[in-house]
Amino acid sequence: MAMTSKEYYKEIEKVYKKPEDYELAGKGNAYVRIDAEAKVTGRAIYTDDVDLPGMYYCKLVRSPYAHAKIKGIDFTEAWKVPGVKGVLTGKDFPEGHNLGNPEAFKELADKEPLCRDEVRMYGDEVAAVCATSEEAADEAARVVKVDYEVLPAVLDAFEAMKEDAPAVHYAGTNNISMFTTMQGGDPDKAFAEADYTDKYYYQTQQMVHCALEPHGATAKYENGEWTIWTTTQGAYVSRYWIAWGLGVSESAVRVIKPAMGGGFGGKLDVFAHELCPAKFAQMTGHPCKCILKRDEVFLGTRTRHPIAFEIETAFTKEGKLLAKRCKHVLDGGAYGGSGIAANALSLICATFPYKVENIDMTARRPYTNKPAAGAMRGYSACQVHFAHDVHMDEAADALGIDPLKLRQINAITPYYTGPTGLQFTTCAFNETLEKVAEAIHWDDRDKQPEGTGIGIAGSGFMSGTGFPVLVTPHYCSASTMVRLNREGYATVFTGANDIGQGCDTVMTMIVAEELGLRMDEVKCVQADTTLTPWDAGSFGSRVTFLAGNSTRRAVGDAKLKLLTHWAGEWDCKPEDITMKDHRVFVKGDPEKNISFNEACYGYEEKNFGRCVAGVGSFAHEGDKDIYVKNRGNYAPAYSFSSSGAKVKIDLETGDINVQDFVFAHDCGRPLNIRAVEGQIEGSVLLGLGFTCFEKCQYDKNGKHLNPTFRDYRFPTALDMPHITSIICGNPDPDGPMGAKEAGEGSTAPVGPAIANAIARATGIKFHSLPIDPENIWRALKQKKETGVNHYGDEGLAEKFASMPDVKPMRPNVK
Amino acid sequence: MKRVIKFTLNGEETECYVQDNLTMLDFLRKDLHLTGTKRGCEEGECGACTILLDGKPVTSCMMLAAEADGHDIVTIEGIMKDGQLHPVQKEFIDKWALQCGFCTPGMVLSAVALLNENPDPTEYEIRDAIAGNLCRCTGYAKIVEAISSAAEVIRKER
Numbered sequence: 001m002a003m004t005s006k007e008y009y010k011e012i013e014k015v016y017k018k019p020e021d022y023e024l025a026g027k028g029n030a031y032v033r034i035d036a037e038a039k040v041t042g043r044a045i046y047t048d049d050v051d052l053p054g055m056y057y058c059k060l061v062r063s064p065y066a067h068a069k070i071k072g073i074d075f076t077e078a079w080k081v082p083g084v085k086g087v088l089t090g091k092d093f094p095e096g097h098n099l100g101n102p103e104a105f106k107e108l109a110d111k112e113p114l115c116r117d118e119v120r121m122y123g124d125e126v127a128a129v130c131a132t133s134e135e136a137a138d139e140a141a142r143v144v145k146v147d148y149e150v151l152p153a154v155l156d157a158f159e160a161m162k163e164d165a166p167a168v169h170y171a172g173t174n175n176i177s178m179f180t181t182m183q184g185g186d187p188d189k190a191f192a193e194a195d196y197t198d199k200y201y202y203q204t205q206q207m208v209h210c211a212l213e214p215h216g217a218t219a220k221y222e223n224g225e226w227t228i229w230t231t232t233q234g235a236y237v238s239r240y241w242i243a244w245g246l247g248v249s250e251s252a253v254r255v256i257k258p259a260m261g262g263g264f265g266g267k268l269d270v271f272a273h274e275l276c277p278a279k280f281a282q283m284t285g286h287p288c289k290c291i292l293k294r295d296e297v298f299l300g301t302r303t304r305h306p307i308a309f310e311i312e313t314a315f316t317k318e319g320k321l322l323a324k325r326c327k328h329v330l331d332g333g334a335y336g337g338s339g340i341a342a343n344a345l346s347l348i349c350a351t352f353p354y355k356v357e358n359i360d361m362t363a364r365r366p367y368t369n370k371p372a373a374g375a376m377r378g379y380s381a382c383q384v385h386f387a388h389d390v391h392m393d394e395a396a397d398a399l400g401i402d403p404l405k406l407r408q409i410n411a412i413t414p415y416y417t418g419p420t421g422l423q424f425t426t427c428a429f430n431e432t433l434e435k436v437a438e439a440i441h442w443d444d445r446d447k448q449p450e451g452t453g454i455g456i457a458g459s460g461f462m463s464g465t466g467f468p469v470l471v472t473p474h475y476c477s478a479s480t481m482v483r484l485n486r487e488g489y490a491t492v493f494t495g496a497n498d499i500g501q502g503c504d505t506v507m508t509m510i511v512a513e514e515l516g517l518r519m520d521e522v523k524c525v526q527a528d529t530t531l532t533p534w535d536a537g538s539f540g541s542r543v544t545f546l547a548g549n550s551t552r553r554a555v556g557d558a559k560l561k562l563l564t565h566w567a568g569e570w571d572c573k574p575e576d577i578t579m580k581d582h583r584v585f586v587k588g589d590p591e592k593n594i595s596f597n598e599a600c601y602g603y604e605e606k607n608f609g610r611c612v613a614g615v616g617s618f619a620h621e622g623d624k625d626i627y628v629k630n631r632g633n634y635a636p637a638y639s640f641s642s643s644g645a646k647v648k649i650d651l652e653t654g655d656i657n658v659q660d661f662v663f664a665h666d667c668g669r670p671l672n673i674r675a676v677e678g679q680i681e682g683s684v685l686l687g688l689g690f691t692c693f694e695k696c697q698y699d700k701n702g703k704h705l706n707p708t709f710r711d712y713r714f715p716t717a718l719d720m721p722h723i724t725s726i727i728c729g730n731p732d733p734d735g736p737m738g739a740k741e742a743g744e745g746s747t748a749p750v751g752p753a754i755a756n757a758i759a760r761a762t763g764i765k766f767h768s769l770p771i772d773p774e775n776i777w778r779a780l781k782q783k784k785e786t787g788v789n790h791y792g793d794e795g796l797a798e799k800f801a802s803m804p805d806v807k808p809m810r811p812n813v814k
Numbered sequence: 815m816k817r818v819i820k821f822t823l824n825g826e827e828t829e830c831y832v833q834d835n836l837t838m839l840d841f842l843r844k845d846l847h848l849t850g851t852k853r854g855c856e857e858g859e860c861g862a863c864t865i866l867l868d869g870k871p872v873t874s875c876m877m878l879a880a881e882a883d884g885h886d887i888v889t890i891e892g893i894m895k896d897g898q899l900h901p902v903q904k905e906f907i908d909k910w911a912l913q914c915g916f917c918t919p920g921m922v923l924s925a926v927a928l929l930n931e932n933p934d935p936t937e938y939e940i941r942d943a944i945a946g947n948l949c950r951c952t953g954y955a956k957i958v959e960a961i962s963s964a965a966e967v968i969r970k971e972r
Contacts, residue, residue: 032907037859038905038916040922042850042890049849210950212862212916261852261916262950500951501915656891674910674956681953682913709859709948715943717954 001350004577007737012556014575015563017514019669024513028673031519033505033513035259035498046257047289050218050229056085056642058290059137061127061144062300065164066153066369066702070117070146073127077143083136087144088128088281090116093246093279097396099270099579101340105471108177108336110169111372113245120168121149121334121369122702123274123299130280130288141616143231153369153702156798157308157331161806170369174806178333178365180343182351184419185358187314188499190323196399201796202311202387203768206331206696207304207689209376213261213499214302216291217274221281227254230274231637233263233499234537235527237471241270242278253278255526263499264686265375268470268539269337273300273783298707303696305330305342305365309387314358316317319401321410323358326350328384328801330365335372338469338539339365342373344630349748351418352390353408353429353460353640359419359433363807369702375469375539378683378747381461382690386769389457389752398688399638400540403756404437412640420590423633426740428729429640432664433458435486435726439662445760451651452659455756458642461745462635463735465540465670467582467627468622477619479533480554482511483614484562487598488582489521489773492554496547497527500676501743503543504760507551509671510736514555516579517596531616542673543739544617545637547737553616563611566592587747592659637732639745640666643687645721650760654776656692658721658754665746666729669738673727679742680725687750688721696771768792819883832879839863841879850890850919854948861947864920865889870945871920871927873968895925901967902926902960912948912952913951920949925961931970933969937962 019483075087093113098638100109131137160175217230233239239255277288300417343363389638414427444452468476481493498504564575585593625634644662670676697705707714731738779791815834842848854862858876866888893900912918928943
């Protein structure tokens with residue numbers, strides 16, 4: 001009988017290098033990024049750098065209203081602009097081929113490539129033009145006349161759920177795009193028996209990813225086939241939706257992901273700026289490029305969900321967390337897309353890193369007429385851990401327990417199973433708390449001068465999210481091919497999408513490590529749907545874990561084939577053979593010692609020229625209906641982290657100075673220490689921006705007021721504190737070479753640590769973000785005048801109390 | 815309207831016809847195909863399009879190509895010497911001072927300009943010199959470390 005894949009993987013594992021022999025993995029400066037030289041010399045090719053002969057430029061026409069009917073579109077003036085070559089409306093795309101996330105319910109594919117009859121947000125895409133120059137396209141788009149009938153818009157998540165609110169999409173649904181509930185244990189009993197119970201309200205703001213590279217795409221059409229270079233976090237995901245939006249088969253579309261100038265979750269969804277140049281390329285026979293302007297990135301891509309929280313907890317007097325009830329209201333904006341997962345994730349994140357057996361939690365994601373919310377680094381975790389971890393400090397104060405100790409009492413421990421079915425593996429959460437407390441001098445927190453405060457916070461995150469975002473029915477696997485070449489090098493064909501985090505380097509390293517080659521003896525071919533195998537995309541901290549394991553299996557497959565051949569020649573077992581320093585040998589036997597090249601050549605000679613090649617894939621084994629059932633294990637492992645912040649607040653002006661920042665992260669074995677530190681340091685920037693800087697502002701009609709880097713500020717080099725990174729924990733037995741994630745979980749505890757530090761510095765509990773100098777100044781003034789020592793949750797209790805009793809439902813589409 | 819401009823580009827005397835309203839950024843990227851200069855915001859805020867004008871960092875999106883007439887322009891393509899990486903480039907590689915790399919060309923040029931003027935900068939001076947170059951990936955920590963280390967290399971070479 002044929003071997004099962006699991007049995008085969010066991011065979012492969014026998015030839016894996018042992019951890020004590022690692023020369024690259026887990027080392028600090030053993031290698032550099034494979035794309036570093038291209039990037040410091042300006043030679044790396046990003047989407048906007050792809051120029052093709054005869055190329056046209058596409059510009060989108062966007063809605064100036066938050067909600068309106070499209071009554072007519074007149075291109076007469078646009079056609080008069082010299083150089084205009086084509087125009088598009090929604091009717092040029094097949095009807096019903098909407099984009100989005102039908103993961104749970106098919107109605108959630110809710111975005112037309114270009115709006116046909118109705119616009120749902122300021123900046124919604126209505127039409128497109130293409131021309132021989134960017135300037136001509138800009139001018140033509142400016143003079144397209146669209147006749148609108150303005151409709152009432154709804155801009156607030158609570159207002160949107162009211163019975164009489166205007167319907168963003170589907171009437172009679174209270175605008176709910178997603179309703180999620182998670183229950184476990186007996187929370188009513190636990191609340192009745194608890195020594196301490198409380199109820200608090202929090203809210204977070206709308207934020208934008210701000211990858212330095214604006215979104216864009218270049219498309220060409222030849223021989224009935226499209227080639228599209230695009231800013232994507234998932235080449236295969238983009239291909240799926242581009243093909244669907246165009247109404248053609250996936251095999252007719254090749255998507256290539258060039259160098260990516262950052263993603264952070266904002267480049268997961270598929271957009272009009274990809275579909276329109278593709279359509280123009282087919283219509284005109286000329287390649288076509290569409291690169292968004294910065295304001296279009298703010299208006300028309302994705303944002304981080306603002307979330308309002310009602311949190312009730314029950315504790316024993318000793319500090320054991322018995323039960324949690326919470327309600328989350330997520331402002332989804334105008335569309336679903338990658339945003340659909342936010343509900344479930346927000347509830348899952350509320351069940352760890354602290355053990356809680358009795359839960360009753362609901363999340364509602366109403367549509368509003370604002371830019372669509374979607375995935376963003378630390379997806380839902382950043383908002384949830386801000387609220388829930390600030391809350392831990394409030395509970396600790398009320399219980400009279402040291403906030404560090406309260407966290408330690410309730411910390412998740414290794415191999416614990418959570419109330420919704422999360423199966424934790426390795427966990428060094430307690431170690432991260434201890435290390436952070438020591439490094440930030442937690443014991444001295446009450447000895448700080450006036451206006452200075454220390455805060456800590458903790459979090460956890462999925463490592464290797466096992467479920468797809470945005471592509472059904474595809475499996476959420478990662479796959480890899482590896483070829484060993486007799487000329488002395490290997491090639492890795494990875495489906496993983498490097499968006500700047502460096503996964504191409506990680507995959508290259510895994511292959512080099514296993515084969516005993518140098519980094520430059522491994523060539524990496526990545527993220528091109530014609531050349532590389534399937535991968536579900538860069539999201540959910542899945543790349544290192546899933547693609548890393550997949551790459552290791554692929555190189556292991558090739559290695560096992562090669563070594564099995566030589567084991568036959570040398571009369572030994574494959575696992576007796578070592579690959580190191582470009583040689584293949586049996587230790588201590590000079591007769592059995594050949595070069596990598598000879599080894600490959602020998603295999604090929606014996607096998608009629610067949611090259612040594614391996615394939616590998618890795619997928620989390622989980623319930624595919626998890627978004628419907630809301631129970632189950634989301635990932636094969638979980639990372640844990642803690643943050644410590646020391647801040648100094650100017651009590652007169654509200655000015656914030658983050659004097660010190662400490663971050664401890666349990667990522668299993670760090671495959672490269674500097675890469676992990678880089679993820680942590682970047683996370684602190686994103687977390688500081690979220691907590692103290694960034695917020696999208698709208699006028700009463702839903703017009704975005706600050707879609708520029710001038711008015712939407714995020715931290716510069718002068719704003720960033722000194723950061724100490726501490727790597728904790730042990731290798732995870734299921735991770736690639738023992739690794740877990742380091743990209744997303746690291747963002748989550750930054751905000752609450754800063755908020756808790758500011759609370760200690762000012763004596764005020766901030767319940768909303770951002771905590772910027774203006775809000776601090778207002779809160780200090782309020783405290784002085786009224787004695788009220790919490791800020792930012794005004795009116796939330798009433799909003800939650802008057803929320804209509806929305807039953808679990810799905811949008812009902814005829 | 816078009817006019818002729820004469821300027822030094824990456825060490826070479828250059829003469830070009832340029833449209834009056836063409837920005838330096840578009841001139842470099844579209845006319846000269848020097849795409850190492852990146853287009854991030856086109857409003858002078860992000861610094862991804864930084865070039866050196868007579869040795870000083872400027873955002874090329876905020877400058878007209880015609881203004882280069884008679885001046886010395888250096889882009890990211892022009893700072894290697896004799897095929898060797900500039901110490902700033904080398905330290906960016908060694909210290910992992912980049913992730914997505916979109917800010918990197920501008921960041922490197924701001925650092926080169928700083929070190930040409932001040933070979934022994936304090937950490938604050940380094941941060942101040944790159945405060946106009948936004949980076950969303952790195953938190954600037956490794957960038958500051960790389961520039962500091964490049965300064966040391968340059969001082970030793972002198």
